[in-house]
Amino acid sequence: MHKNIQILHIPSSGTTQYVKHSWVAHVNNKCVGHIHLQREANKKIKFLDAWVHEDYRRQGIFRALWNTRWEFVNKEFKGFKAYAWAKPMSLPLLLEKGFSEGDNCIYVEKQIKDNPPYGPQCFVSC
Numbered sequence: 001m002h003k004n005i006q007i008l009h010i011p012s013s014g015t016t017q018y019v020k021h022s023w024v025a026h027v028n029n030k031c032v033g034h035i036h037l038q039r040e041a042n043k044k045i046k047f048l049d050a051w052v053h054e055d056y057r058r059q060g061i062f063r064a065l066w067n068t069r070w071e072f073v074n075k076e077f078k079g080f081k082a083y084a085w086a087k088p089m090s091l092p093l094l095l096e097k098g099f100s101e102g103d104n105c106i107y108v109e110k111q112i113k114d115n116p117p118y119g120p121q122c123f124v125s126c
């Protein structure tokens with residue numbers, strides 16, 4: 001990894017039920033990557049929103065962030081189950097780390113138009 005890069009942990013505030021931890025990779029006051037975890041019900045933690053600045057990719061920053069977060073969860077979340085919705089670029093590292101692959105999930109979308117018909121449409125022909 002780039003030698004000047006450091007990793008900062010942003011802990012959960014502890015003031016609400018929403019528990020999120022973040023790790024920020026930075027160099028010379030510039031954020032070059034981040035990674036997060038969110039605590040959920042039933043002793044689950046979700047890994048989410050990994051991102052590395054385009055100019056700094058393929059230098060091991062995601063791996064370094066991932067390993068730092070993993071050390072933390074092994075101390076703080078023993079007995080929990082970690083899961084993630086992986087994209088093609090993040091899946092290989094998760095598989096390498098021993099995560100098992102579940103179902104695929106496909107993104108779908110639809111534009112909501114102005115004045116959508118409310119209830120069943122009544123066609124008038126004359």
Ligand SMILES: CC(C)(COP(=O)(O)OP(=O)(O)OC[C@H]1O[C@@H](n2cnc3c(N)ncnc32)[C@H](O)[C@@H]1OP(=O)(O)O)[C@@H](O)C(=O)NCCC(=O)NCCS
Pocket residue numbers: 048049050051052053056057058059060061062063064085086087088089090092093
């Ligand atoms: C995915 C992302 C975080 C990887 O960051 P990175 O710092 O470039 O990754 P690293 O250099 O630490 O690579 C770690 C491992 O991830 C995998 N990986 C990273 N980029 C990859 C790519 N373009 N294609 C396939 N695998 C990739 C490889 O297994 C790699 O290990 P290797 O270098 O030994 O082959 C970065 O490309 C990104 O921000 N992408 C856009 C956002 C995104 O898709 N985030 C995932 C959200 S779930």
